[in-house]
Amino acid sequence: MSTRGEATSVATREKARIFVTGSCDGLDQLRDALERHAEIELVGTSIGVAESAAVLTGGHLEVILHGTRSSTLPADEIASIREHTRAPIILLASGEASVLLEEALDADVSDVLLLPQMTENVVFAVRKAGRSAFRPAPGTGAPTRRGRVVTVFSPKGGTGKTVTSTNLAAAFAKFEGKRTLLLDLDLQFGDAAIMLGLEPEKTIYDLVVAPGELDSEKLAGYTTRHPSGLDILPAPVRPEDAELVTETKLSRLLEVARESYDVIVVDTSPFFHGPMLATLDRTDELLLVCGLDVPTLKNVRLALQTLELLAFPQNRIRVVLNRANSKVGMKRSEVESALEVKVRFEVPSDRAVPIAVNRGNPAVLAESGADFSKAIRDMAKGLQPAEVAKSQKRGMFRRS
Ligand SMILES: Nc1ncnc2c1ncn2[C@@H]1O[C@H](COP(=O)(O)OP(=O)(O)OP(=O)(O)O)[C@@H](O)[C@H]1O
Ligand SMILES: [Mg+2]
Known part of the structure; x- marks a missing residue:
């Protein structure tokens, strides 16, 4: 036996x-x-x-x-x-x-x-x-919390990364009761804070230039709480400050964030730059946002090839089809065969989204009954470790 x-x-x-x-x-x-x-x-x-x-x-x-x-x-x-x-x-x-x-x-x-x-x-x-590697140093007491890093990426601008990451983070905090950090790594033109209706005093720039070693307490001094319960660490205010957020600083930041939070949702820019590579190194779930248009599809396919070259594990990639219900002459099955990867989450196009963006209140909170909000709440549920394991058993993420 x-x-x-x-x-x-x-x-x-x-x-x-x-x-x-x-x-x-x-x-x-x-x-x-x-x-x-x-x-x-x-x-x-x-x-x-x-x-x-x-x-x-x-x-x-x-x-x-x-x-x-x-x-x-x-x-x-x-x-x-x-x-x-x-x-x-x-x-x-x-x-x-x-x-x-x-x-x-x-x-x-x-x-x-x-x-x-x-x-x-x-x-x-x-x-x-x-x-x-993931245990606390001897004598440091309680076991270290290991938050999951959920990175929202798309190689194309305007596909819905920030809408997805802000709403997903709000859903994790409000409906799943998770200690959630939203990290805006669209370092030059990040707008996650604006979409949440916040005007934080401190950003990731202030954190990385502050003297001294980074730890959980210090991190807490630089985040801003949203009414949904999520904490946000916004992008620098000035685009030129982005370059001070180095890979080394970011790697340390993510390690510390994993000790303080259950989930770290990372919004990104459409590029594989150094900080993005450092983030991939620690990403548990990579949400690859795709749309129903040929240029985005072409770039997402290229991104999948780049991820393969970087040896990023394929079973951590979840394709999100945003505006999935748009009648634009392309079907989900065509996206799947072009990408050779199954779509894991569909998010519908919804009027509630631009209205919520302009009001600075995530649709998942402002219009909880909207189809978009239901899709985001399902996504938050589907990204719980137990659900991920079940889906992987069913082979949902394998190439079709
Ligand atoms: N599911 C949706 N339904 C309706 N509108 C949407 C949806 N997703 C995104 N949008 C609209 O598209 C706009 C662009 O989305 P978003 O800012 O999230 O894209 P992005 O990928 O973060 O862009 P960038 O690369 O510039 O950061 C939003 O302002 C929103 O109004
Ligand atoms: Mg964005």
């Missing part, structure tokens, strides 16, 4: 997504063995870190295995990985490495393994590093 139980748990366990960098004796053989291992997904490999920067940043990796030929701690090599990802690092070395082992005790690495090693030992270390 126990053998069967074990077999099932291995089969249903998600594969650990790893990336291999650097070089050392025995690394090639280990990488080949890991590539064939049932519990490992080898997302990619490169000797230098710079050449794989995009995947390291956007690839949602669980663990980085880094081979080093240095007999002391390779601080530069670790720092260059850290420029792109916070994923735990396991150092791999061969030969005489006692100094390296000693120095690694205090360094930002999860483990050091001397090659050759049995593949199972390495897989165990990968699993362990991946899990402990």
